[in-house]
Amino acid sequence: MQLKINGLPIAEYPSQFTVTTLDLDDAESSVRTADGHLNRDRIAIKRQIEMSWGLVTWAKTSAILKAMEPAFFEMTYPDPRAGDYVTKTFYAGNKPALVAVAKGSEILWSGLKVTLTEQ
Template identity: 60%
Template sequence: MQLKINGVEIAAYPIDFQVTILDLDDADSTTRTADGTLNRDRVAVKRQIEMGFNPLPWADISAILQAMDAVFFDFYYPDPMAGAYVTKRMYVGNRPAAIPIVKGGVLWWDGLQITLTER
């Protein structure tokens, strides 16, 4: 598997990688009738990607987080629906990283979780 942010390979690869295909509906025109029938106005199909990482040395976690520092960025990944690698314009949500530990004189961060959502 290859993962790239703005054309550069990611500093460390996740142990968990999940692609969710999201349907976005128009809130005003998507309704249910009295008999429960859905009248749906799908306006877009987007991707959301969740990644979880093993403990990362400070340099690697910093490189990953800095690569996603812009408001939007290009993310290259294998897409299950496309059946190929694609590049999508994404933004990142919250990026929790659990407690840091020192091992061999190096600070390691455990439990980084990242959620990317297509613009």
Template identity: 35%
Template sequence: MAGSLAINGASVKQPKSFNFGVMDLDGESTRNAKGKMTRDIIRTGIRKIELEWGPLSDGEISSILQAVNVSFFSVSYPDAMTGGQRTGTFYVGDRSAPSYSWNDKYKSMKWEGLSMNFIEQ
């Protein structure tokens, strides 16, 4: 993946999957008597980043999850719209971390990966 990913200024392990999206925020949208759509556009160009990591160590997964365990955080990432690195303020959606296996001997979990979405404030 071109560019790098950092949360609150700290580099994190690069994800195996990075999906960049742009959304618009509409107020009330209606159709008039002729069927023509009218939109009340509140804001355009809101970024959404869908991320998925492969296997992670306990330390790697913990540092990523703790970094996004706040209301809003800074993310530096490769931005398709600007064609370069960009920094924005985001919040996180649902987070999912499937386990790979449990090691009874060491009483530890191995993580198959981690997935989450970042939505721009």
């Protein structure tokens, strides 16, 4: 699998990788009628990517977080709907890194999770 952020390979491949296809509807014009019929106005189809990692070195954790630091960045990933690798512009939401553990003189982070949403 190939994952790139702004054209560069990701510092560490995630242990979990999920792509969700999102339908975005116009909130004002997408309504149900009194008989339950849905009048839907889909305005876009977007992607959301969820990634998580197990134990990762401090340096690689830092590199992952820094790569996703800009307000928007390009991500290349395998897209199940497209049936190929695609590059789209995303932003990252909260990025918790849950546990720091010491292994000798090295600090490892576990539980880093990132949710990316297409612009």
